[in-house]
Amino acid sequence: xxxxxxxxSASGTPGQRVTISCSGSSSSIGSNTVNWYQQLPGTAPxxxxxxxNQRPSGVPDRFSGSRSGTSAxxxxxxxxxxDEADYYCAAWDDSLNxxxxxxxxxxxxx
Amino acid sequence: xxxxxxxxGGLVKPGGSLRLSCAASGFTFSNAWMSWVRQAPGKGxxxxxxxxxxxxxxxxxxxxxxxxRFTISRxxxxxxxxxxxxxxxxxxxxxxxxxxxxxxxFNMWGQGTMVTVSS
Numbered sequence: 117x118x119x120x121x122x123x124x125s126a127s128g129t130p131g132q133r134v135t136i137s138c139s140g141s142s143s144s145i146g147s148n149t150v151n152w153y154q155q156l157p158g159t160a161p162x163x164x165x166x167x168x169n170q171r172p173s174g175v176p177d178r179f180s181g182s183r184s185g186t187s188a189x190x191x192x193x194x195x196x197x198x199d200e201a202d203y204y205c206a207a208w209d210d211s212l213n214x215x216x217x218x219x220x221x222x223x224x225x226x
Numbered sequence: 227x228x229x230x231x232x233x234x235g236g237l238v239k240p241g242g243s244l245r246l247s248c249a250a251s252g253f254t255f256s257n258a259w260m261s262w263v264r265q266a267p268g269k270g271x272x273x274x275x276x277x278x279x280x281x282x283x284x285x286x287x288x289x290x291x292x293x294x295r296f297t298i299s300r301x302x303x304x305x306x307x308x309x310x311x312x313x314x315x316x317x318x319x320x321x322x323x324x325x326x327x328x329x330x331x332f333n334m335w336g337q338g339t340m341v342t343v344s345s
Contacts, residue, residue, distance in 0.1 A: 148330060149329070149330055149331075151330060151331040151332070153271070153332070155271075160323055160335040160336065160337055160338055161263075161271060161323070161332075161335055162335070163328075163331055163332060163333045163334075166328060166329070166330075166331035166333070167329065167331070172333065202270075204270065204271050206271075206273075206332075207330070208330050212289075212290070213287055214273060214275075214287055214288070214289050214290075215261070215273035215276075215289075215330070216273070217270060217271045217272060217273060218270075219270050220270040220271070
């Protein structure tokens with residue numbers, strides 16, 4: 117079954133480094149690039165990381181992405197209060213012939 | 227500046243139809259691959275489907291839950307993307323976002339339009 121799995125929640129204190137995992141399958145993350153999106157409360161999602169580890173213009177270098185095998189992760193260093201948001205990973209799935217989103221991770225800055 | 231403005235959302239009864247539009251500006255729409263992504267209240271993001279540029283055949287792909295009920299089309303002369311939704315179900319209640327593609331990534335998003343399916 118094609119599913120992309122994220123932890124429902126994560127937390128950290130200001131200045132800390134947090135990571136969010138994203139687990140897929142050979143037909144999704146194992147074969148295609150992973151993209152990450154940030155959704156601040158009450159707003160539309162925004163592209164945060166594309167092609168596994170590329171930051172679009174304007175995204176701070178505190179955000180980084182990586183992929184290994186059928187998993188990926190998003191790291192946020194120097195955590196700030198404005199990073200409190202929902203984070204989603206996504207990848208194309210060759211068996212479904214469509215895009216799969218992870219369930220999302222709610223990041224709380226304590 | 228890239229702008230995507232969705233419209234056409236509203237309240238519809240189960241089994242009914244609705245047509246969403248997305249007006250695009252600030253980029254060469256005819257070259258763009260476009261997708262619709264939805265978000266049910268309090269839930270995560272779900273890809274609905276995409277349409278490639280005419281240069282790439284204008285091919286459409288759909289997520290399993292909407293295949294056969296939803297149709298994505300485009301009018302490049304009016305820089306507008308459409309989502310025709312038929313046989314609507316209560317599970318289709320969501321905010322619907324229009325997005326542009328940069329390869330597999332959704333790099334620009336509209337503000338979304340709310341669709342409520344309820345009797």
